[in-house]
Amino acid sequence: MxxxxxxxxxxKPYTPLNLPDRQWPSKVLTKPPIWLSxxxxxxxxxxxxxxxxxxxxxxxxxxxxxxxxxxxxAYPAASDxxxxxxxxxxxxxxxxxxxxxxxxTPAREDLIKRxxxxxxxxxxxxxxxxxATCPCFRDVVFRNSKEETIELAIKHTKIVRxxxxxxxxxxxxxxxxxxxxxxxxxxxxxxxxAVCEAVKTAWGRAGLGEDRIIFNLPATVEIAPPxxxxxxxENFCRKISEREKIVVSLHPHNDRGxxxxxxxxxxxxxxxxxxxxxxxxGERTGxxxxxxxxxxxxxxxVSPNLDFSDLQSVIxxxxxxxxxxxxxxxxxxxxxxxxxxxxxxxxxxxKGFEAQKVRHAQxxxxxxxxxxxxxxxxxxxxxxxxxxxxxxxxxxxxxKGGIAYLVQQHLGLDLPRxxxxxxxxxxxxxxxxEAREMMVEDITTSxxxxxxxxGSKYEGRLVLKSFKISAEPASEDSSxxxxxxxxxxxxxxxxxxxxxRVIRGDGNGPLSALLxxxxxxxxxxxxxxxxxxxxxxxxxxxxxxxxxxxxxxxEDTKSTRKSAESWWGVGVDSDIAGSxxxxxxxxxxxxxxxxxxxxxxxxxxxxxxxxxxxxASAIVHSLxxxxxxxxxxxxxxxAQRAARETDGHLSYSDLVTLFRETYxxxxxxxxxxxxxxxxxxxxxxxxxxxxxTKLKQVTxxxxxxGKPRQMVGQGTGSLSAVIAVLNSEINGTLSVREYAExxxxxxxxxxxxxxxxxxxxxxxxxxxxxxVATDHDITASGLKAAISATNKLEVxxxxxxxxx
Ligand SMILES: CC(=O)SCCNC(=O)CCNC(=O)[C@H](O)C(C)(C)COP(=O)(O)OP(=O)(O)OC[C@H]1O[C@@H](n2cnc3c(N)ncnc32)[C@H](O)[C@@H]1OP(=O)(O)O
Ligand SMILES: CC(C)C(=O)C(=O)O
Numbered sequence: 001m002x003x004x005x006x007x008x009x010x011x012k013p014y015t016p017l018n019l020p021d022r023q024w025p026s027k028v029l030t031k032p033p034i035w036l037s038x039x040x041x042x043x044x045x046x047x048x049x050x051x052x053x054x055x056x057x058x059x060x061x062x063x064x065x066x067x068x069x070x071x072x073x074a075y076p077a078a079s080d081x082x083x084x085x086x087x088x089x090x091x092x093x094x095x096x097x098x099x100x101x102x103x104x105t106p107a108r109e110d111l112i113k114r115x116x117x118x119x120x121x122x123x124x125x126x127x128x129x130x131x132a133t134c135p136c137f138r139d140v141v142f143r144n145s146k147e148e149t150i151e152l153a154i155k156h157t158k159i160v161r162x163x164x165x166x167x168x169x170x171x172x173x174x175x176x177x178x179x180x181x182x183x184x185x186x187x188x189x190x191x192x193x194a195v196c197e198a199v200k201t202a203w204g205r206a207g208l209g210e211d212r213i214i215f216n217l218p219a220t221v222e223i224a225p226p227x228x229x230x231x232x233x234e235n236f237c238r239k240i241s242e243r244e245k246i247v248v249s250l251h252p253h254n255d256r257g258x259x260x261x262x263x264x265x266x267x268x269x270x271x272x273x274x275x276x277x278x279x280x281x282g283e284r285t286g287x288x289x290x291x292x293x294x295x296x297x298x299x300x301x302v303s304p305n306l307d308f309s310d311l312q313s314v315i316x317x318x319x320x321x322x323x324x325x326x327x328x329x330x331x332x333x334x335x336x337x338x339x340x341x342x343x344x345x346x347x348x349x350x351k352g353f354e355a356q357k358v359r360h361a362q363x364x365x366x367x368x369x370x371x372x373x374x375x376x377x378x379x380x381x382x383x384x385x386x387x388x389x390x391x392x393x394x395x396x397x398x399x400k401g402g403i404a405y406l407v408q409q410h411l412g413l414d415l416p417r418x419x420x421x422x423x424x425x426x427x428x429x430x431x432x433x434e435a436r437e438m439m440v441e442d443i444t445t446s447x448x449x450x451x452x453x454x455g456s457k458y459e460g461r462l463v464l465k466s467f468k469i470s471a472e473p474a475s476e477d478s479s480x481x482x483x484x485x486x487x488x489x490x491x492x493x494x495x496x497x498x499x500x501r502v503i504r505g506d507g508n509g510p511l512s513a514l515l516x517x518x519x520x521x522x523x524x525x526x527x528x529x530x531x532x533x534x535x536x537x538x539x540x541x542x543x544x545x546x547x548x549x550x551x552x553x554x555e556d557t558k559s560t561r562k563s564a565e566s567w568w569g570v571g572v573d574s575d576i577a578g579s580x581x582x583x584x585x586x587x588x589x590x591x592x593x594x595x596x597x598x599x600x601x602x603x604x605x606x607x608x609x610x611x612x613x614x615x616a617s618a619i620v621h622s623l624x625x626x627x628x629x630x631x632x633x634x635x636x637x638x639a640q641r642a643a644r645e646t647d648g649h650l651s652y653s654d655l656v657t658l659f660r661e662t663y664x665x666x667x668x669x670x671x672x673x674x675x676x677x678x679x680x681x682x683x684x685x686x687x688x689x690x691x692x693t694k695l696k697q698v699t700x701x702x703x704x705x706g707k708p709r710q711m712v713g714q715g716t717g718s719l720s721a722v723i724a725v726l727n728s729e730i731n732g733t734l735s736v737r738e739y740a741e742x743x744x745x746x747x748x749x750x751x752x753x754x755x756x757x758x759x760x761x762x763x764x765x766x767x768x769x770x771x772v773a774t775d776h777d778i779t780a781s782g783l784k785a786a787i788s789a790t791n792k793l794e795v796x797x798x799x800x801x802x803x804x
Contacts, residue, residue: 014224024269076118077111102126107156183220218251230265237270343399348375400424460589467492502616672791732762
């Protein structure tokens with residue numbers, strides 16, 4: 001059947017109440033109403049499968065936990081389940097002393113008796129009786145006149161009074177009486193008043209405080225806009241006699257979808273109490289939603305006296321007991337209500353959080369309240385136990401702000417604006433292509449993949465393994481009065497397509513020194529257009545995050561700056577230089593794509609093309625030894641000499657063999673004149689140098705020129721203690737010029753490598769030598785390296801005297 005072109009031939013409009021001096025429109029709600037949950041009665045009667053006693057019990061406990069003090073628990077005359085549930089609550093002593101249970105009964109003597117019977121032994125109870133008062137029901141359902149309708153209400157109110165008086169005598173129960181002229185909103189206002197006046201008189205004991213009689217004014221079916229309900233309620237409140245002895249209660253339904261508005265306006269009109277259900281369950285479109293109303297108060301800064309700080313567990317109980325879902329857009333409770341998909345909303349939310357952080361810090365410093373004021377978010381999700389995770393969700397309608405927000409929340413990175421735009425394009429393209437929502441994991445994974453960020457799984461073609469930044473004074477310019485800036489030298493080991501390479505460069509800062517190294521060794525020419533950094537974390541865990549925008553380095557710096565092409569990179573490191581260097585390599589990885597990079601070709605000797613770094617690269621790649629810079633220089637000379645002796649050519653494997661032989665590195669069966677077989681290192685009690693450094697004592701089992709010998713020495717560290725031992729038994733003096741160490745391998749295979757350069761002074765002459773050694777124990781690797789250097793120096797051992 002089509003909809004009617006003229007619905008007025010079928011539907012009559014409501015009859016407005018003439019209340020020109022209405023006061024409610026300018027009232028403001030400043031205190032919550034008395035709440036009554038009718039989930040277990042009106043909500044329950046609307047379910048296809050009414051709740052079992054077990055479900056009602058769980059629900060009841062949840063209502064108590066939320067802070068409800070008045071709970072309509074049943075229609076006891078309707079079924080054994082309802083009757084027995086009430087009995088169970090009372091007999092099981094499950095009703096807290098400050099909670100009133102309420103039960104509903106029609107105006108029928110037999111059913112009232114059964115209802116009051118169900119309450120035997122209760123401490124506090126509200127008996128709620130209803131009968132229909134509106135014309136349609138009077139005429140059609142009851143076929144009663146107005147007078148008969150009033151008589152019905154009076155007669156049965158008196159029955160309630162008599163039965164409850166008897167129960168009070170017998171059990172000491174404190175009773176309240178609630179009367180509902182059903183459907184109040186469709187009843188003539190003057191007639192509703194007349195019925196209630198008659199009921200008040202019949203009840204005969206309306207008083208103050210807890211003795212107030214409750215007149216519940218149901219909008220059994222919502223038939224008019226909410227202002228009409230408010231007018232009706234204000235009219236009732238003004239005209240009912242002894243207003244102070246009455247609790248005016250609201251019972252809105254939601255047929256026109258305005259139950260919340262109706263309740264709020266009617267509260268402004270003077271009502272004291274609201275009956276409703278959690279999340280708006282109830283007949284047809286439901287009863288008014290108590291959670292919604294309560295949280296509306298909360299967001300106005302008014303405590304609702306109900307606690308929904310763990311809203312999800314309330315949702316879980318209610319949805320399982322009612323066997324009904326909650327709509328994803330349901331106010332406060334729907335799973336999408338704190339979610340922004342669209343770009344401009346996300347941008348505003350992100351900026352809102354940032355601004356609020358600053359505002360709150362300022363307010364806290366001044367001891368002022370920290371107000372919530374975030375665009376599009378009327379309530380802090382955390383207050384009702386929700387996390388912010390769902391606040392921003394990303395699809396093809398989303399913008400950079402939301403994506404950046406998620407990166408910030410989940411990776412702790414505060415991307416610079418231009419990088420946000422750049423990464424947004426990555427996500428936008430993916431969302432569009434896959435036509436689906438981008439989950440947080442999609443975004444963080446794409447971020448890691450795009451910027452080669454976050455561990456070995458996401459490594460790019462270039463990976464920083466280790467580096468050293470050193471300072472070198474710039475050449476003095478005597479014509480310039482300004483002090484010359486220091487230059488920075490970058491010395492690092494990077495993995496290039498799986499091959500460890502040593503690269504080095506210089507510049508006026510660590511990043512430009514790295515760019516210089518990339519240009520020299522890998523023929524990659526880039527310049528930095530934008531750089532920024534911030535800290536991540538706090539205290540001893542604080543790290544630096546750096547962001548770099550690279551552009552191709554062109555001859556002309558103006559064109560470089562204007563380049564349309566650019567690549568962003570990010571790096572995080574506990575060292576700020578390290579984070580910047582990682583950010584540069586992150587951007588370089590994006591820039592090079594699949595471009596072929598120059599391989600390491602060794603060319604040592606005459607017309608040598610390979611420099612120190614290339615030789616060091618061969619060593620780091622084959623032996624994983626990251627030689628200190630001066631050892632690189634020293635070994636380079638060794639290699640050059642060797643190449644000259646072999647017609648100017650040295651193969652890769654020759655070079656590695658040469659290194660092993662030069663430093664006796666991991667060559668078995670090549671003991672020198674001094675061998676340290678075993679040692680014991682101890683702190684010397686009470687001994688220290690003038691700086692308070694604790695002294696160490698080493699006791700070593702040596703093979704000294706072929707003979708076993710135990711020797712003891714002390715020093716401020718293990719190395720100096722061994723040098724002290726050696727110095728006591730040689731002519732001349734050994735001293736440590738340089739010491740370096742690093743680890744190789746991973747997990748349980750990890751070993752320490754030590755590099756020691758010793759100087760030997762004897763007879764006014766000085767010679768130097770490097771020793772290199774590994775061990776699972778870092779002290780042992782240092783000592784072995786020192787002994788290896790000692791043997792290379794051919795020190796003059798004092799002759800061995802037995803018993804010495
Ligand atoms: C708006 C509301 O939500 S009101 C509450 C509605 N809730 C329920 O009805 C749930 C529980 N109800 C029940 O289990 C049953 O209806 C019972 C046990 C109360 C009564 O069952 P029955 O005796 O079989 O009557 P039935 O369900 O047909 O109710 C209709 C009768 O009650 C009368 N009636 C309806 N409401 C009331 C009332 N408030 N007071 C007195 N009589 C009433 C009707 O006029 C009708 O009477 P009739 O049989 O003389 O014509
Ligand atoms: C019994 C009354 C209050 C009722 O449930 C209604 O009118 O909706």
